[in-house]
Each structure stands twice: as C-alpha cells, then as structure tokens.
Amino acid sequence: MATLRTSVLGIEFENPFLLASAPPTALIESIEKAFALGWGGAVIKTITPDDLEMIEASPRYAVMREKNKVIGFQNIELLSHHTVKYWCDGIRYLKEKYPEKVVIASIMAPTEKTEWQKLVKILNDTPADAFELNFSCPHGMPEKNIGMAIGTSGEISSMITSWVKEVAKKPVFVKLSPNVTDIVQIAQTVEKAGADGLAAINTVQGFMGIDLETLEPNLNIDGYTTFGGCSGEIIRPVGLRCVAQIKQAVNLPIMGMGGISNWQDAAQYIAVGSDVVQVCTEVMINGYGIIDGLKKGLLNYLETKGMESLLDLKGKALEKITLHKSLNKNYSLKPVVYNDKCVACGKCAKICEESEHCALKLVDKKIKSDEEKCVGCSLCSIVCPQNAISMQQK
Numbered sequence: 001m002a003t004l005r006t007s008v009l010g011i012e013f014e015n016p017f018l019l020a021s022a023p024p025t026a027l028i029e030s031i032e033k034a035f036a037l038g039w040g041g042a043v044i045k046t047i048t049p050d051d052l053e054m055i056e057a058s059p060r061y062a063v064m065r066e067k068n069k070v071i072g073f074q075n076i077e078l079l080s081h082h083t084v085k086y087w088c089d090g091i092r093y094l095k096e097k098y099p100e101k102v103v104i105a106s107i108m109a110p111t112e113k114t115e116w117q118k119l120v121k122i123l124n125d126t127p128a129d130a131f132e133l134n135f136s137c138p139h140g141m142p143e144k145n146i147g148m149a150i151g152t153s154g155e156i157s158s159m160i161t162s163w164v165k166e167v168a169k170k171p172v173f174v175k176l177s178p179n180v181t182d183i184v185q186i187a188q189t190v191e192k193a194g195a196d197g198l199a200a201i202n203t204v205q206g207f208m209g210i211d212l213e214t215l216e217p218n219l220n221i222d223g224y225t226t227f228g229g230c231s232g233e234i235i236r237p238v239g240l241r242c243v244a245q246i247k248q249a250v251n252l253p254i255m256g257m258g259g260i261s262n263w264q265d266a267a268q269y270i271a272v273g274s275d276v277v278q279v280c281t282e283v284m285i286n287g288y289g290i291i292d293g294l295k296k297g298l299l300n301y302l303e304t305k306g307m308e309s310l311l312d313l314k315g316k317a318l319e320k321i322t323l324h325k326s327l328n329k330n331y332s333l334k335p336v337v338y339n340d341k342c343v344a345c346g347k348c349a350k351i352c353e354e355s356e357h358c359a360l361k362l363v364d365k366k367i368k369s370d371e372e373k374c375v376g377c378s379l380c381s382i383v384c385p386q387n388a389i390s391m392q393q394k
C-alpha cells in the first residue's frame, strides 16, 4: 500500500497538498473548511505588521480563457488585511482543532531588522509549523521596497533571511520570485544565509492585455491598470523549470507550485524535486473540493508505479534534464503520415515551407517527405489538425 504521508524538516504532512498563501487562506473559517475536506495544510495569506498600509484596487483580477476554461489568471491583490493578533489566535485555534494539519505563517515586513524580528518573535509563540518569507509579491509591495523588491536582490534576500534566522524558532522557507534572471543564484544566496527550505514560485509578473475597442487595459481600474502577478496553468512551465533548476543546484527541501490544476501537475512538480506542493488559482476557480481528486489520483499513480511513498517519485525526472550540448545529436525522429487519417489539407506542407525546411510536399493528395531536407523538428505533427502525423525513429 502506498502512502501520501511525508515528512519535511521534521514536519509531518498527512498528504503533500497545501493551500498556497492567497485568498483561499485569508480567513480562519475558510481554512478550517479546507482542512475538514482533506487538505494537508495551509500557508496563511501573508501576514504583515498592523501598521503597514494596504489599500486594495477594484477589480483586482483578470483572466485568460481557452473556450470556457480559465487557463491564466492575473491579480493585483495585496496581503492579508487581518491583524497579527487575528492570525495568532487563528493559528492556535486551527492547530488545536486540527493538530495533524500543517499551518505555515507567510510573513512580510518593511526592510528593517526590528520589523522582521518583531513579527517573527510574536509568531514564534504560536503553534505554526514554519515560516514562509514572502520575498516575491510582484505588485504593489515593490513600490514600498518590499515583496519582489527583496526577492530580486540577492543581497537584501540574504540580509533578511539572516535576520529572521537569528530569532526564528521554527523552520524558515523562503518563497522565491520567478521574475529574476537567475533564480538559482537567489536560492543559493538564501541557502547560505541559513534558509531551511524554499517555496517556488510566486506569480510571474505580467499584463493581461488591452481591449482594442477602447484601448483600455483588460484589468481596468477606472481606465488604468498596473502590472500584476500571473498564475494558473499558463505559468506551469515556468514553475517546473524553476523548481528543477533550483533542485539541481541547491540541497534544500522545496514546496513547489505554479499552475497545479490536477494530480498529474502535482506529480510532475514532485518528480522535478518538490517535497510537497501548494495550490492557489485552481482552488480559486473550482473550490476546495478538488482535494479529493488530487489525493486519489496521486495515490493511485504511486500504487500503479509500484512506488511506496513520495520519496520514490521525488526528483526522479531530474537526471533526464541536461545541457543542450549534452543531448544526443545522432537521435533523429522523422514524420510518419497515417494515410487513413490524413485528409490532404496540406497544412503540414505549408507550415514546413513557411518555417524554413520545405521538407514536406502535397503530391497527388498525399504528403511526401524529403528525408534530406527534414530536420525532424516535429512542427508538422504539432500543426496537423487530424493528428495524422507521428514522429518516429527511422
């Protein structure tokens, strides 16, 4: 029998699914409901000192849809609006009622030693299992020199991590920003400064577009907008890349996230080195109830693969990720056209011609491939509307 139970830095997780710091973790009553439904833990919506001014804009979200499905999300929301006392009382309540669930306090403060240490010392006295330092909110907070303004500077990230570590009585995770040139360098810097673990990724800074009728932004606040944080399926490739890159270079546990919408996404995050995963946007769109499918799907996958625990899956895909120069350049796939499926629309030939290689031709209603010209790029199989081309080794 496989198990989803796992342990990270001495913290026991009944399953690896945590709610990420965001609206689904912004109220004690809601977190309680999520725990009752089976979530393994929650990272609280980022807690800040009570006197840090935070005035929200309306609306604060915009989305990108494919057919009727939300595949991308953009937000310009700030941090928790509840007091530190609300969260201290709430964490005590949650841990008393659900001692087996993991509660992580996400925190952010102005870049002053006393501010960060004061917040940490207050939360030290709660039963929270760990801290998550939010160095990565890309909107609003950087204008106050915090959020992503911290996480894009190795020097400031390192300084604040050591301030926190000086006083923290619980493990400290640093939540990294993908909006940097080299996330590995920031990860290594905070590792040196004493971080016990990492969380990646926060939202990818983006701009959800323009209404071409009015030329006003889609996320329209009285005619204006500001750059926001993108999340959901559209950022998963960035998240997977960041986690894999970090894991190849840094020996710290990772809470992976970014675009997890089903158990398969979660399994991939674990296969590139995450210990546990966090979910936000999918919960905001479909509710806490998705936890059932996440847990059942992942457990069933482990069992089908003969794996006993998440440790059998963790990082297993990493050895297959290498440098371009190390890839086998003698390996070459060629298109095989299934004539029973091909309707001779000629799209593959047209695209092949318009994208450099000119290897495919439509002759007598049949696709002919010039082996000399074909570089095996696979674009023809991608654009075929009939799924009639398969790339195979010849």
Ligand SMILES: Cc1cc2nc3c(=O)[nH]c(=O)nc-3n(C[C@H](O)[C@H](O)[C@H](O)COP(=O)(O)O)c2cc1C
Pocket: 020, 021, 022, 023, 045, 046, 073, 075, 077, 078, 079, 080, 106, 134, 137, 175, 201, 202, 203, 230, 231, 232, 233, 235, 257, 258, 259, 260, 278, 279, 280, 281, 282
């Ligand atoms: C509306 C919204 C609010 C968020 N607020 C916070 C926050 O307060 N603190 C934080 O660390 N991350 C925050 N995040 C980022 C998420 O925790 C997460 O890192 C990101 O959304 C990527 O995961 P996802 O694709 O599953 O949403 C927020 C995300 C969204 C969409």
